[in-house]
Amino acid sequence: MSAISAAEKVDGFTRKSMRKAQKQRKSQGSSQYRTQTAPVELSPLPQLKDAPSTEQQELFTQKLQQCCMLFDFLDSVTDLKSKEIKRATLNELVEYVSTNRGVLVETTYPEITDMICTNIFRTLPPSDNPDFDPEEDEPTLEASWPHIQLVYEFLLRFLENPDFQPSIAKRFIDQKFVLQLLELFDSEDPRERDFLKTILHRIYGKFLGLRAFIRKQINNIFLRFIYETEHFNGVAELLEILGSIINGFALPLKAEHKQFLMKVLIPLHTAKALSLFHAQAYCVVQFLEKDPTLTEPVIRGLLKFWPKTCSQKEVMFLGEIEEILDVIEPTQFKKIQEPLFKQISRCVANPHFQVAERALYFWNNEYILSLIEENIDKVLPIMFGSLYRISKEHWNPTIVALVYNVLKTLMEMNCTLFDELTSSYKADRQREKKKEQERDELWKKLEELRLSNSGLVQNNSHKLLSVRNNNNNNNNNSSSSNNDNDNQDKSVDAAAIAADDKDPDVKDPEFSVEASESDTCAK
């Protein structure tokens, strides 16, 4: 105990990286629950290639049965001989089904699937690390991989064998089989998930009758991931499979596929671990390439789930938006430009420089620039405020430089509008400020009202008429941004007022800049 250094005693929490480094790469056994009694020792069978062709079939079956024996790989010293025999046999089986023709006769199908099911279908063990962070932590690897890998290899060869007949196999590779296969996608071992991905893809390709079922079960897995557990290791792999499935969808898209897009794929963006499978988000763009009319609901969906507190995810969202804009049709762009650019304008003004930077990079994209130029009269008024403010206020010089460039580009697109906006900027801000104050006062009044109102509920009913009138007047005053048109005359008033009595509390950046400039002039 005296060996413990003082430093260690002071800080019980050693840094995470240090703890991680100490940890060994762990492997884990599958949760096989008394599926069989203790393994019987295996004895080697003769090689398939040495057997006379009449006996090969029989020997093949025997070997398949032999491979149904399971071993405990956590215990690295027991059954060494038998484990080696099984490994060699599996290797031989893989070889046998991939190189020979005519070996897949109908009677072997049940034996083959039985061997596969016995080996790979198992309950995944509890995670060693309850708060496993796939980005940071080393995955726990499957201990029995030396055998399981070969079984997966065998399954793949079996499916890819030219003699393979789905019409026979569908009795064994059925919905239950697929369901168990899908559950294995939760494996922490990336090697296993990679095999599963290829295998499921083959099954999807060969068994037409299972396609709808597979899609539906993947949906269920995603929905459970989004709304129930937030935990599933194989999301990226499943999305990759879907990516290639979507490619093959016929037009017009079925309602089922649209529902998948809107109710599963878009909500998937809410996941905390989005970064792990965001690369697979090309699924969304694929949908839009198929059917551009989906652009508006998709972008509105993304805006609905726009991250509020996670800058890292916000950068990913911006990346995805850019991908969508890359393929957007001009008519679709017009439909979503307002809400979209309101969001982009918030991103540009984000104090996190990576978010701001990512948003400003949109202006490096020729196609997006052309869309903006076409709609400059709509886009510029939305963007102007943030850009102008940020050009004075942002702490990061790179951002400020980028903003200047963007402002310049926008100015070149429509000089007149730009000048108008510049001159009304101060007034607009004053008006906003005033609106804010009005709102504050309303809340204060409301609070008083609540306190005094409990006894007055009945009184209100006979004043309905005056209420209605009042209501109309107030709508004008409150100038909610929805009815900007109604308010145009009002806003002129507001500007006039603002010019008259400048609120000394408003720290207007431009004003102060001017002041300092005039100072330097004086000198």
Add this chain to the structure above:
Amino acid sequence: MAGADGDDSLYPIAVLIDELRNEDVQLRLNSIKKLSTIALALGVERTRTELLPFLTDTIYDEDEVLLALAEQLGNFTMLVGGPEYVHCLLPPLESLATVEETVVRDKAVESLRKISQEHSPVDLEVHFEPLVKRLASGDWFTSRTSACGLFSVCYPRVSSTVKAEIRQHFRTLCSDDTPMVRRAAASKLGEFAKVLELDYVKSDIISLFTALASDEQDSVRLLAVEACVSIATLLPQEDLETLVMPTLRQAAEDKSWRVRYMVADKFSELQKAVGPEITKNDLVPAFQNLLKDCEAEVRAAAANKVKEFCENLPEDSREQIIMTHILPCVKELVSDTNQHVKSALASVIMGLSTILGKDNTIEHLLPLFLAQLKDECPEVRLNIISNLDCVNEVIGIRQLSQSLLPAIVELAEDAKWRVRLAIIEYMPLLAGQLGVEFFDEKLNTLCMAWLIDHVYAIREAATCNLMKLVEKFGAEWAQNTIVPKVLGMANDPNYLHRMTTLFCINALSEACGQDITTKQMLPVVLKMSNDQVANVRFNVAKSLQKIGPVLDSNALQSEVKPVLEKLATDTDMDVKYFAQEAISVLALA
């Protein structure tokens, strides 16, 4: 008051409705949270005819806003005119019960359950039950999931034809083809069973229970285990064997560890629900298996239940069952490979001693306690030490003391300060049970060593510990053993240790009494007012303020006052501040 004037009061209301549409989510959220104010001002009629339809239309909002709305509507009954009109709230809540986001949906269901109680039986059938039916046959899984939570609240108060329909709907949802809905149904199965007539429990619920318990997805099967407890409680003893036990046995041996974990986790409840006879015949072997399970997760859950399970065994055969069936498994768990299993066991194992009595404890349990006290994992040792009181009652702690000591010493020096902190907290308890002699001999040095720990939290806890010890052993003991050592630290070269002296004095003065404080502690404190470190000096001021009430007025005036006055003119502003504060609190000015 603004509210008294009708016109004026409506000004903000109109704007508020406008605010409900505001572009800024935060502002919309604020308005929704004040929804009851709006409704109050609008009056019940306009709330029903204008506000609610408006809200029903805004359902396509951000989930955060919807959540607030779902919650508000649950408390809206009086605002729409009382129970007579409560059904007006159903349309918006129905929409909310179908949204994707789980928290919103759950809150909507919660509100619906709440207002269902305010419906008259007639309204329940005319308005509420059709809503449940619509949800139960919705296209998207969300509405069907929500429906599962509503059956049990309306079933008891509707006519028998409607009851039959409700049972039918529930049955359909239990075999829904999306696992999400089956999970929702399985989780409400127990609750629904409770409101059903016994005959229907036997005819309907049992078959649903059996089906869900053998669902293809383990996430559904494990929920059936929970339902099992409620169902078993409802059935008469003679039916349990045929209706429930086959399923329960199957669950305890399920191939998925999650299901077995659930059985282990609910074991005490299951045991109570099935009664003593079945426990003896079935649950004892099942429990043994769970304690020997291949997954550590399951073993840990079962280990946690050892004490409770043994306590609830039928008295006539309790000792025999524990000794022949449970104890052998427990013995193995003591040397389990997984530390969570061992620490789960360590947190309950001491409880067995009261059940087994003195002789068995000494013969069978004591070796296990001792083994766990030497465990490599500090948590295991701590769990044993923290439960010492149970053993103390049965065999007295002396039996353990020789093994306790090394364990305590080791924990006291553990590298993790949280472990050290935990053992300090048990010191007063240990001291009480081991007695003053043993303490002086073995533990006193430890307690003093903590005072100079590197971590402040440990020093602080050590100070507090001393106070509790003095309360236990008395002022005289303090004067002889603790006070000299504490005061000795006043000359330590490390200012942190000198401050510890002051903190100890703060804690001890009251327990030690006026005499010791005035004669022994005060001179040291006063001397420290000349310390070169300002932190020490202002702590002197604080200490004087703290011990002042214990001193007599003579000492205060003649000794404390001059020192504080001097400190009040110190060059350091913090020292000045605290000296002045002490002067004013002690009224020495």
